[in-house]
Amino acid sequence: MRSALLAACIGAVLATGPAAADTGETMPKRGGTLTYMIPADAPPSLDGHREGTFAMLHALAPFYSVLMRVNPENPSDTTQFVCDLCTAIPKPTDDGKTYTFKIRTGVKFHDGSPLTAADVAASWHKIIFPPPGVLSARQDWWSVVDSVEAPDTTTVVFRLKFATTTFLPSLADPFAFIYSKAILDKDVRWYEQHVMGSGPFKFVALDIGQSMKGERNPDYYHKGKPYLDGFIGIFADKQVVRVEAIHSGRAAMEFRGLPPSAINDLQRELGDKVKVQTHDWNCGNVVTPNQRRKPFDDVRVRRALLLAVDQWNGAPALSKIANVRTVGGIVFPGSPLAATKEELQKLAGFWPDIEKSRAEARRLLKEAGQENLQLELLNRNVDQPYKYVGTWLVDQWSKIGVRATQRVQPTGPWLQAMRTGDFDVVVEANCNSVVNPVLDTHKYLPRVRSPVNYGGYNDPELIEIYEKMLSEGDFDRQRALMRQYEARIIDTMADEFPMLWWYRMIPERSFVHGWKIGPSHFINQDLSNIWLDEGQNG
Amino acid sequence: MSTTLDGRIALPADEAIVLHRSYWQATLHFCRREPLGAVGAVLVLIIAITGLSAELIAPYSPTANDFAAMTEAPSWTHWLGTDQFGRDLLSRIIYGARTALIVGLTSAIVGGFAGLVLGVASAYFGGRLDLVFQRIFDVVMAFPLIIMALAVVAIFGTGVHNVIVAITIPLIPRCARVVRSSALAIREIPYVDAARACGYSHSRIILRHMVPNVMAPFLIMLTAFVGQAILAEASLSYLGLGVQEPTPAWGLMLQGGAEEYASTAPWIAIFPGLAIALTVFGVSLFGDALRDVLDPKLRER
């Protein structure tokens, strides 16, 4: 495994032969078409820079190259990044404020035109500094960037306003497709309706609302890849349909993650004809009380709600029916910046003794004069795992005498209710792609700093801790600051409660090889490392 | 009922007799004349009693999670099995009867009465009012019921109350339409004008003369509405836009878990669906029979 990993890195850097990138079990076979399910309706536009849905990546990532990415041969390592179009991951210069990338030569777009540093810079320029009227969904991630330039055809330079460890991982954003500068210059919105990249697969057809088809790019610069002749991704937001499709052989796999019931079904029915890969997921539910509403402005009430929930016993039970599994704090549990179990158990809501915890919750409610608290839990109309977590929470709160009802809303009204503060307590989620803990926990900052925070609190002290953490270069000190930040959010203020991290379970028919699971359904989707064993078409 | 062909011709006289008999005799007569209707009535009655006395007969709490007994097959401890939260399906179905009846009856009665008032008023006053009402009815009726309800729920949010509103609104014009056309016929009969000439007030004429005469089609519509409303609630809940967890409701029980577990725990999908079908079946049987008894000429449109 180790050596394969090393080989992969070298492969990416030096572009050696095809064998280098394989896992070593058997030689990958070429050929065949992979049919897989995309668990969503078709993406809105085809331009990755402006979209945020995973359906976009599952359908379009195979057509595009990116500057750098999470290592496709070892995506579960949250700190390992490799080059796609660059030749080496640069060390920053200028006190950590300048990053200079060398770009691979000989790369061609699907229309035959050469890809140069100018195309890379133009694409990143569009992402970071979109022209007026052009949408860039994650623009604020790169607010630290001062300029992006291509001084010559093989060099791209990013200059930052200040040094931060969050910058490099953010460049591995899987949505940051590299487009052709010539096309962008002609029509900056051309990519919303068209596909033309330099990735492992060439665009064949998009059957509106139904499927995406691609074929091998013979000129792909990672030699020997992709292994597949082509792929068909079928859109189906209904889980049963996807499970039955894999069951009956109409599709070989899906990439987002299925709940345990579905996985069990497939394993029981298909036996060794199906493999399952699992991984902790860089997504978790978060429960947020609305502090602009009484009595949730009272920290005692918020703490009581947090203390009532038995996460340690709930997680194993819920993990049998929902795609949640790991108890954790605000940081993705697989990251070195995450709290250990001992650290976690010191925080309210994570105490090992639930009876003591609930007794304290009842005491706090009594003290706050809220023994007969009734609340409405706002939730999103998504089964897995939002509604499962919601139904479980209602039951948990009933154990300290809190009567909760659920108001489930479709995505739009759910978001709107959060934004306008029209809720008591809400089940939301913090879901991120590349694991980048400091950026990922930006969400917990008060609204003045984080537009997607709906708790209605302001806390200058919290902001101060975060600022320090953001520009801290030393890992141990950054980790200590993270604990401080976490303790303030959960234990001291009970502003928001992380409520179980999700668990990715991916079924694949056993003739599918080469793909490796990672902590996010946004990453490692270009399909270039997948190969089929039986030449079976879905 | 002499022969199959002209059995209905004897009806007017039949009806007159029905009216003069005691309730008991009338019921008996109804059962003999409409055995299917009687079956329906009994079904509805059983379900109503079940729903009303849910606390007494349900063996478990309908909402309590039991992680030790998840997706268990029907057994002596759980007659209809349990769902993925370990909740007893029988108890949830029993409590679900209450939700179904509340939604069904409230929507039908509120929608029916609003339709009755609007329909009769529209026919009685005629003229511009009638014209305006007619256009409004047209507009609302042009929306398929489920589509209208989807929009209303999206606006006001989910939950029992909003589901009732969402189902009631599209029912109103459907009732008003039918009531209006029956009322129009009565409006033309000279005694209404005579009553007006005698100086009776509008409300008195409407209540004493018009309303009783449109009662037959109205009652028939009302029973049909109960069934439609229960089905609409089930569809909305199935789409995730109706009644919400953990409230026990049949349509909701078919959403999410039911399909997910269809092959391992089919009872989760089968029983709530049967409950819906049986209830609507009962209501419809009864409604059909009622129609045959009250107004043999009325066509279903």
Place this chain on the structure above:
Amino acid sequence: MYQYIAKRVLLVFPTLIGAAALVFILMRLIPGDICLVRLGSGGGSFDPHAIDLCHAEIGLDRPLIVQFLSFVWGFFSFDFGVSMWSGKPVSLEILTRLPISLEIALLATVIAILIAVPLGTISALKQNTWIDVVVRTLAIGGIATPSFWLGIISIMFVLDITNAISGTPWMPPIDYVPIWRDPIRNLSMAFLPAITVGYRYAAVSMRMTRSAMLEVLREDYIRTARAKGLIEKIVINRHALKNALLPVVTVIGIEFAFLIGGLVVTEQVFNLNGIGRLFVQAVQNQDYTLTQALVMLTVAIFVFSNLIVDLMYAWLDPRIRFA
């Protein structure tokens, strides 16, 4: 006659404009909007500035009255604009999905007629016998069974049966192929949904046939025909059925318009890429232009099929046209 037709046709316009206003207002009363759904549904963070940009991009920052007028004007000039979600023309979005929906609707209609007309007729002829009871029970069963539930159960059933017989489960295809390209694949996708929808449809039509038949059988000319000693079969086929069919056809026509609405739930169950599922997606994404166009399409089908029915009645029954 012409006056009646003119009057009846003119009445279509206020209904259409009223429906347009209603759907326009309803959509905008739903909290949130498409930009929020688009940027926020992934659960990650997004830039609030992006929301304003998104609004400007799709014209949501224009005054409501301007938006409304351009929508109504677009409707009457057959230009439905572009979908706010995909940026593709609404007409393209709908036309891509129409074939599968229409196919299922047509198949369901055929199934419905094949079941409803003979059974309804027999039921009427044998009124109050056990045949009548069975047919009516079947019919009411069809009305009482939620079609999405029937869908769930039938998929389950098919998978289990094929698994038991051949050892490998079989499910209908999940991607649509036009019937002229691969009829077997096409039909194997359409038959299950068509049956589940068709059963309900058949139930409604069956009841209509029965009561229309009963009505006609009591008419004088049937009695006359019978009295003349005509053979029962001829009486039924030549006279009764022919006359009873008009209301049946009416019901089938009107139900067809409603079928499109009924497909909303069924297409969810079978993951069909039809206009019912498109509608649910459009509402969930809060795609105003697409939802408006779809609702107006359904409303227009409903209004025009009513218009045709009314005109047909007027043509057949002179009393109406002079009333």
